[in-house]
Amino acid sequence: MGRAKLTILPPGKPLSGRAMPPGSKSITNRALLLAGLASGTSRLTGALRSDDTRYMADALRAMGVSVDEPDETTFVVTGSGKLLPPSAPLFLGNAGTATRFLTAAVASVDGTVVVDGDEHMRKRPIGPLVVALKSLGIDAEAPTGCPPVTVRGNGHFASGRVEIDAGLSSQYVSALLMAGPLVSQGANAPLTVALAGAEIGARGYVDLTLAAMQAFGAKVEQIDAATWKVEPTGYSAADFVIEPDASAATYLWAAEVLTGGAIDLGVAATAFTQPDAKAYELIAQFPHLPAEIDGSQMQDAVPTLAVLAAFNETPVRFTGIANLRVKECDRVRALSLGLNAIREGLATEEGDDLIVASDPSLAGQTLPAEINTFADHRIAMSFALAGLMIGGVTILDPDCVAKTFPSYWDVLASLGVEYTDIV
Ligand SMILES: O=C(O)C1=C[C@@H](OP(=O)(O)O)[C@@H](O)[C@H](O)C1
Numbered sequence: 001m002g003r004a005k006l007t008i009l010p011p012g013k014p015l016s017g018r019a020m021p022p023g024s025k026s027i028t029n030r031a032l033l034l035a036g037l038a039s040g041t042s043r044l045t046g047a048l049r050s051d052d053t054r055y056m057a058d059a060l061r062a063m064g065v066s067v068d069e070p071d072e073t074t075f076v077v078t079g080s081g082k083l084l085p086p087s088a089p090l091f092l093g094n095a096g097t098a099t100r101f102l103t104a105a106v107a108s109v110d111g112t113v114v115v116d117g118d119e120h121m122r123k124r125p126i127g128p129l130v131v132a133l134k135s136l137g138i139d140a141e142a143p144t145g146c147p148p149v150t151v152r153g154n155g156h157f158a159s160g161r162v163e164i165d166a167g168l169s170s171q172y173v174s175a176l177l178m179a180g181p182l183v184s185q186g187a188n189a190p191l192t193v194a195l196a197g198a199e200i201g202a203r204g205y206v207d208l209t210l211a212a213m214q215a216f217g218a219k220v221e222q223i224d225a226a227t228w229k230v231e232p233t234g235y236s237a238a239d240f241v242i243e244p245d246a247s248a249a250t251y252l253w254a255a256e257v258l259t260g261g262a263i264d265l266g267v268a269a270t271a272f273t274q275p276d277a278k279a280y281e282l283i284a285q286f287p288h289l290p291a292e293i294d295g296s297q298m299q300d301a302v303p304t305l306a307v308l309a310a311f312n313e314t315p316v317r318f319t320g321i322a323n324l325r326v327k328e329c330d331r332v333r334a335l336s337l338g339l340n341a342i343r344e345g346l347a348t349e350e351g352d353d354l355i356v357a358s359d360p361s362l363a364g365q366t367l368p369a370e371i372n373t374f375a376d377h378r379i380a381m382s383f384a385l386a387g388l389m390i391g392g393v394t395i396l397d398p399d400c401v402a403k404t405f406p407s408y409w410d411v412l413a414s415l416g417v418e419y420t421d422i423v
């Protein structure tokens with residue numbers, strides 16, 4: 001059981017020192033899956049060990065893949081080139097990547113697989129992916145439009161052309177692309193994946209998918225901006241180095257500019273391939289963030305930027321964030337509630353936009369506020385930033401950070417942050 005709450009003591013000094021973000025969640029869960037689908041042994045280094053990657057690793061184990069963890073940041077994965085039917089439903093917590101990616105991949109299993117998650121995941125839409133699988137002739141159903149999903153596979157993925165509406169989640173596209181090489185061996189039948197609408201979340205996640213697929217031997221041709229052709233190659237085992245997590249880095253970048261410190265992350269902002277690294281250029285402009293920020297291409301960084309915006313010189317409107325409402329929680333609402341708990345009027349929802357009314361004079365005040373995190377790691381981690389500047393900020397359910405950054409509170413402590421009222 002995690003702790004109920006924790007209150008942050010503003011350090012009252014610039015935060016400086018060395019603090020490394022953990023390995024990328026997005027890349028770790030792609031690499032785990034692709035290594036598990038390959039025949040042979042793959043060594044994944046720099047990996048993230050957290051709730052989300054544990055769910056993926058355990059699901060692979062349940063389907064006959066050997067996953068060893070020789071140290072804190074390494075997975076050694078040995079697959080047979082084929083996932084076996086698991087004896088029980090796959091439980092994937094609230095890991096969107098694991099849930100969406102496996103829903104497509106398990107169509108290559110010869111047997112029935114149920115993909116399920118916790119009460120939060122059971123509210124996160126997966127209908128468009130299930131519709132796409134069905135259009136390929138795959139027997140899949142999700143009666144509520146959310147997990148659980150039942151997939152009855154016949155031993156290989158289907159080929160042909162599939163259209164996917166990725167307006168709610170780019171993970172549906174990544175899921176189909178990664179399943180693409182799994183059509184029957186020797187079949188000269190590629191899978192063509194095409195976007196049904198123009199809309200897609202952060203496109204940078206599809207680029208991460210293509211890069212990981214190529215590293216594990218897949219061949220994908222980009223036909224145009226909305227169409228990809230995947231060859232039926234299967235996957236080959238590979239040794240793969242995972243870069244640090246860019247979304248995790250945003251908290252450290254923000255802590256640095258908020259407190260006027262100098263935090264050495266051990267990696268340059270320009271070295272990341274993940275979409276959220278784009279947030280660095282914005283964070284570096286603090287306290288002169290732009291009046292409007294389009295969060296569509298850096299969605300997981302929006303909570304960080306929204307809390308930072310509260311301390312900006314001028315207000316900030318966040319646009320392009322409608323799909324934040326179907327993440328671990330409704331993040332637009334959670335951000336608005338949390339900011340207003342600190343000071344009434346600090347945030348307003350306008351449609352799906354979030355407007356943060358800036359107030360640099362917040363810094364140095366004591367404004368006791370309990371932040372409901374809705375079990376969402378990013379709400380916990382971003383409001384901790386407010387606690388660096390304002391006394392009395394209490395984070396409820398602080399251990400929900402274990403989803404992607406289990407050492408978060410220790411990392412802040414290593415920079416000199418202290419906590420009180422921990423229960
Ligand atoms: O593909 C990925 O690794 C991710 C895609 C994004 O989700 P959506 O595609 O659902 O927007 C992001 O929010 C999530 O944390 C990770």
Ligand SMILES: C=C(OP(=O)(O)O)C(=O)O
Nearest residue numbers: 094095096097300327328
């Ligand atoms: C949206 C997120 O995660 P996921 O979709 O992978 O559960 C996130 O980590 O912010």
